[in-house]
Amino acid sequence: MQPLQILHPDGTLAAAPPVGRDEARRLFAAMVHARVYDRKATAMQKQGRLATYAPFEGQEAAQIGSAAALRPDDWMVATYRDAAAMWMQGYLWEDLLLGRIGDERGGSPPEGVPVLPPSITVGAHMLHAVGLGWAERLRGEDRIAITYFGDGATSEGDFHEAMNFAAVFTVPVVFLCQNNQYAISMPVSRQTASATIAQKADAYGMPGVLVDGNDVFAVLAATAEAVARARAGEGPTLIEALTYRTGPHTTADDPGRYRSGDEAAAWRERDPIDRLRAHLRAEGAWDEAWEQGILDEAAAAIEAAVARAEALEVWHPREIVDGMYAEPTAPLLRQRDALLRDLGES
Amino acid sequence: MAQAINQALHQAMGADDRVVLLGEDVGRTGGVFRVTDGLQEAYGEARVVDTPVAESGIVGAAFGMAVAGLRPVVEIQFMGFTYPAYDQIVSHVGRIRNRSRHRFTAPMVIRFPYGGGIGAAEHHSESTEALYAHTPGVKVAVASGPRVAKGLLLAAIEDPDPVIVMEPIRLYRAIREEVPDGPTIVPLGVAEVVRPGSDVTVVAYGSMLRESLRAAEVLEGAGVSAEVIDLRTVSPLDADTVIASVERTGRAVVVAEGHRTAGMTAEIAALIGERALYSLLAPVERVSGLDTVVPLKRAEQYYVPDAARIAAAAARTMEA
Ligand SMILES: Cc1ncc(C[n+]2csc(CCOP(=O)(O)OP(=O)(O)O)c2C)c(N)n1
Numbered sequence: 001m002q003p004l005q006i007l008h009p010d011g012t013l014a015a016a017p018p019v020g021r022d023e024a025r026r027l028f029a030a031m032v033h034a035r036v037y038d039r040k041a042t043a044m045q046k047q048g049r050l051a052t053y054a055p056f057e058g059q060e061a062a063q064i065g066s067a068a069a070l071r072p073d074d075w076m077v078a079t080y081r082d083a084a085a086m087w088m089q090g091y092l093w094e095d096l097l098l099g100r101i102g103d104e105r106g107g108s109p110p111e112g113v114p115v116l117p118p119s120i121t122v123g124a125h126m127l128h129a130v131g132l133g134w135a136e137r138l139r140g141e142d143r144i145a146i147t148y149f150g151d152g153a154t155s156e157g158d159f160h161e162a163m164n165f166a167a168v169f170t171v172p173v174v175f176l177c178q179n180n181q182y183a184i185s186m187p188v189s190r191q192t193a194s195a196t197i198a199q200k201a202d203a204y205g206m207p208g209v210l211v212d213g214n215d216v217f218a219v220l221a222a223t224a225e226a227v228a229r230a231r232a233g234e235g236p237t238l239i240e241a242l243t244y245r246t247g248p249h250t251t252a253d254d255p256g257r258y259r260s261g262d263e264a265a266a267w268r269e270r271d272p273i274d275r276l277r278a279h280l281r282a283e284g285a286w287d288e289a290w291e292q293g294i295l296d297e298a299a300a301a302i303e304a305a306v307a308r309a310e311a312l313e314v315w316h317p318r319e320i321v322d323g324m325y326a327e328p329t330a331p332l333l334r335q336r337d338a339l340l341r342d343l344g345e346s
Numbered sequence: 347m348a349q350a351i352n353q354a355l356h357q358a359m360g361a362d363d364r365v366v367l368l369g370e371d372v373g374r375t376g377g378v379f380r381v382t383d384g385l386q387e388a389y390g391e392a393r394v395v396d397t398p399v400a401e402s403g404i405v406g407a408a409f410g411m412a413v414a415g416l417r418p419v420v421e422i423q424f425m426g427f428t429y430p431a432y433d434q435i436v437s438h439v440g441r442i443r444n445r446s447r448h449r450f451t452a453p454m455v456i457r458f459p460y461g462g463g464i465g466a467a468e469h470h471s472e473s474t475e476a477l478y479a480h481t482p483g484v485k486v487a488v489a490s491g492p493r494v495a496k497g498l499l500l501a502a503i504e505d506p507d508p509v510i511v512m513e514p515i516r517l518y519r520a521i522r523e524e525v526p527d528g529p530t531i532v533p534l535g536v537a538e539v540v541r542p543g544s545d546v547t548v549v550a551y552g553s554m555l556r557e558s559l560r561a562a563e564v565l566e567g568a569g570v571s572a573e574v575i576d577l578r579t580v581s582p583l584d585a586d587t588v589i590a591s592v593e594r595t596g597r598a599v600v601v602a603e604g605h606r607t608a609g610m611t612a613e614i615a616a617l618i619g620e621r622a623l624y625s626l627l628a629p630v631e632r633v634s635g636l637d638t639v640v641p642l643k644r645a646e647q648y649y650v651p652d653a654a655r656i657a658a659a660a661a662r663t664m665e666a
Contacts, residue, residue, distance in 0.1 A: 075414070108449035116413070117446050121437050127403055128438065131410020131418075138366065138392055138416065145410075157430075161403030168398060323444030324483050326451070326506035329535060329582035 001196050003210045003242055006217035009270045011278025018221040021285050027068060027216050028276050028286070029294045031060040034084035035273060036298035037093055041083075041100065044306070045251040050100040054081045058214070058246035061272030062178045064088055065219030066146070066241070069227050075132040075145035076115040077125045081178075081245070082148045083118070091115045093305035101309060104323060114143075122183075123149070123156025126175065130166045133173040133230070144172040144230040146223075152183025154200070155191045163238065167204045172230035174223060175238040178213060180245040185258040201238035213241030214272040244270075317343055348381050348518040350492035350525045351457075354499040355382060355419065357529045359389050362417060365503060367394045368404050369421030378423050379459060379518050405431035405456060409439050412454040417503060425460035425512065426469030432477070439508045440483025455502045456510045460488075461553045461603050462650045463516035465643030471515075473553075473604040473635060478510050479581040479613070485534055486581040488512045488552035492523045494578055497532025505534060514553035521556070537584035539591065543573035546597035546660045549588055549614055551577035553650075554601045560653035565660055572660055580610055588614065589621045596627035597663040601656055606634045628666030631659035 006015045017024065038057050045053040056063065059081070067088035070076070076089045083096045090113035098106025099118065107117035119125035129147035136143040153159055154177060166173050177197050181188055194200060201208025207229075211222045219241055226237035244267035248255050255264070280286035317339055321332040328336070340346050359365045367373075367382060367389075373396040376383030386394035397404050401422055408418035422428045428435075435456070443451045462471035478486045487502060487509060489495030495513060502509035540555065541562055550558040555576045562572040573591050577584065592598045598618050602610040611632040618630055633651045641649050 077410075104445055105447050107446040111449070116442075116450060121433070124402070124406060124434055124438055127406025127434070128410040128413065130403075131407035131412070132414045133410075134407060135411040135414035135416045138411075158402055158406060161398075161400045161406065164398055164400065165403050165407050169395075323447050325443070325485075326448075329485075331582050331585070334585075 001198060001210045003212045004218045004222055005212040005215050006221060007215045007275050007279055009275055011275050011282060013279070017217045018224065019217070021283060024276070024280060025285055027064055027220070028273070028280060030064045030068070030088060031216065031273050031276065032291065032294045033298040033301075034060050034064060034087065036295060037083065037087070037302050040302050040306070041097065042247070042251060045100075049310070050097070051102050052250045052252045053100055054250045055247040056081050056084055056245065058267065058271065059178055059180055059243045060084055061216035061276070062213040062219055062241040062243045063148070065216040066176050066223040066239070068220050069223035070146060071143070073114055073143050074227070075129060075143065077129040077132065077145065078115070078118055078148035079122070079125070079150065080118050080120055081150070085148055086115050086118065089113070089115050093302055094309040097306060097309040098312065103312065105312065123153045123158040125149070126153070126162035127158055127165070129173050130162050130171050133171045134169060137172055137233070142231050144174065144227055146174040146176055148176050148178065150183060151177060151179040151181070151188045151191050151197060152186070154197050163200070163204045163206070163236070166236035167206045170233065170235040172233070173236045174226045174230060175236060176223065177238065177240045178243055179240050180243050182245065182249065182259065184249045184253065196240060198238060198240035206236045206238060208238045208240070210240050210242065213243030214270045214275060216272060216276055317345060347489065347492040347495050347513065347521055348379055350496040351381050351499055351513065352383055352385070353525070354496040355385055356388065358419070358500060358503045359385065359393065361529070364415065364417040365393070365419060366411065366416055367419050367421065368397050368408055370397055370399055370423055372396060372421050377421055379515070381518070382421065401427055401431040402434050405434040405439065408454050409434060409452050412452040412508070413442065413450050417453055419455040419457065419503060422456065422458040424470050425458050425472040425474065428456070428458060435478070435484060436481050440481050443507065444483060451506060452508050453506050454508050455499070456508070457499065457513060459515040459518070460512045461514045461516065462640050462646050463514070463553065465646055466515070468642065471640040471646065473602070473640070475512060475580055476604055476609045479610060483508070484581070485509045485579065486512070487534055487579045488577070489514065489517070490552055490555035490576050490578065491517060491521045493525045494532050494576065496525055497530055498534070498578060500529050501531045501534050504531070509534065512552060516553060517556070532578060534579045535582040535584055537578055537587040538576045539573060539587065540576045541572070541574040543571040543595065545571045545595055546573070546599060546663050547588070547591040547595045548572050548574045548599045548601060548656060548660065549577065550574065550601040551580060553603050557651060557653045558601055558656055561656035561660065564653060564657040568661070570660060570664055583613070583617070585617045585621065588617065592618055592622045593625045596625050597660075598626070599631045599633060599656060599659045599663060601633045601651060603635050603650055605637050606632070607637050609634055628663040631663055633659045
């Protein structure tokens with residue numbers, strides 16, 4: 001299987017791009033913006049302002065390109081590493097930050113944003129996208145669902161159950177696997193003996209598509225086709241986007257222990273942002289000042305998001321039981337009162 | 347009891363289009379215990395879904411449906427087969443409301459048969475409700491007969507939060523009882539004093555209610571007046587009803603079919619210790635299953651508590 005490619009790594013075209021110049025510039029701006037966030041979050045973690053953070057640098061095309069194929073009301077169920085995709089679909093940077101600061105309110109996107117809080121467990125969430133898409137189909141709506149997961153997640157039993165349910169019930173769902181080559185320290189060869197993840201789709205009776213995940217045009221084109229199939233009632237698609245996380249698994253990890261610097265350097269040559277920049281520049285659609293403007297705007301927007309997230313007051317211990325049920329149960333209320341007594345708050 | 351549950355499902359599906367049923371063999375054959383008989387004919391294959399054999403898949407997909415605004419009612423064939431779905435329940439179903447601070451919720455029902463008494467195969471007699479009562483964010487109701495089964499299930503389907511409803515296998519065909527025709531609800535989190543008494547409180551639920559009522563008959567013959575409480579919901583637990591009763595009687599026997607250690611009897615005894623110790627005239631007695639796997643048919647009766655063991659425990663509290 002050859003991965004679908006529209007932009008060569010040097011930015012020249014292998015095929016006609018799926019979008020025009022303005023949209024290509026919008027994708028570029030989004031990828032740059034997302035990278036600013038990622039680097040800011042990594043820096044904040046080092047300063048002790050965030051809990052462990054899972055950087056996505058290197059995977060911007062896979063996330064931005066796929067999310068760009070969605071309608072604003074399509075469901076998204078993604079992971080701890082998918083902040084860029086979630087942001088594209090309406091989740092706020094400040095809410096993503098809040099989750100990493102350690103505040104449940106970060107799990108509550110603005111009303112109407114159809115994005116579930118990021119899944120921390122590996123694998124289980126793929127089924128949630130199946131249920132969401134299935135519900136829309138039962139109601140006769142044409143909303144679809146997309147789920148993001150890594151190569152490691154395809155080893156979980158729930159990957160099988162999700163793929164199987166989706167295909168058996170023709171559910172409008174897109175499975176977007178970012179094969180970033182590693183699950184923490186283990187290379188993809190330790191997750192599967194299959195030549196590709198995409199080919200697993202075959203066994204479930206759905207199309208499987210292999211794309212160059214650092215080629216934003218290819219990811220967008222493949223996802224748009226999968227979304228169109230789903231919306232037309234033709235069922236699920238598995239997309240494997242070949243990419244690489246250039247940073248560590250999380251800020252707690254040292255990739256030097258399990259992969260070579262040469263390998264990482266080779267992938268940096270395939271950087272998704274550099275690639276699109278080269279293309280835009282060749283088209284006369286890029287200049288330094290424009291990119292600087294994006295960087296400045298992103299930095300300002302993200303600083304403002306950080307400020308809002310950090311300014312949110314810690315909730316009163318009285319509220320600790322409020323999230324569990326629509327109304328706190330009698331045992332929870334007694335436990336809360338005992339806590340308040342112990343804290344001298346009563 | 348199977349008929350009463352079936353009636354509840356009919357009424358819920360008839361009244362609310364959002365209610366969908368998912369499970370293994372629930373449609374065409376109406377489920378292992380025929381609880382869902384006739385529902386697929388009545389409401390179609392889209393709403394009564396025969397799923398692949400995949401419990402995590404069923405619960406995980408139902409969770410997504412619930413988040414999207416449907417009201418899925420899942421059947422798992424036996425409690426012993428809920429464990430593949432436990433991760434979905436503990437990691438997602440019970441958490442989404444809190445981790446999204448109410449933005450997303452999962453109002454769904456997971457119902458299944460549980461418990462021994464019919465000499466079933468291995469894994470078919472589990473009574474591990476303590477696992478689920480120990481799981482934050484879900485409620486756990488246990489049916490003790492047709493009327494309560496119907497009322498709890500209707501309440502569970504209406505509830506804004508996920509509810510597990512357990513149905514004692516041995517009662518599906520065993521108990522006949524007048525059940526109100528209408529959609530009468532049994533509120534979650536509210537225990538019922540089924541038989542008033544003055545000497546000893548017997549706290550039970552599910553399959554153990556009938557045994558406890560039988561024990562109360564025996565005790566009455568011996569001049570002991572037992573008050574029998576049906577908890578009906580083990581999470582949230584209606585401690586107030588239990589405590590009020592124990593304060594009156596001064597004695598308590600706590601009964602559950604599940605394992606002993608860290609089981610429901612431990613929780614209830616601890617609550618009595620915390621809140622009614624000075625009313626006690628005798629140590630609290632526990633009657634429960636053992637910390638063994640449930641024995642197969644030939645030795646099952648040594649494991650599952652019965653009326654005689656409950657009555658003996660009550661008699662011990664009277665001697666103290
Ligand atoms: C069920 C579960 N098992 C283990 C973990 C710990 N863990 C977190 S991320 C991860 C690796 C996942 O790799 P992959 O799916 O390839 O995604 P990536 O992190 O590379 O984006 C593991 C094992 C977890 N979060 N959940």
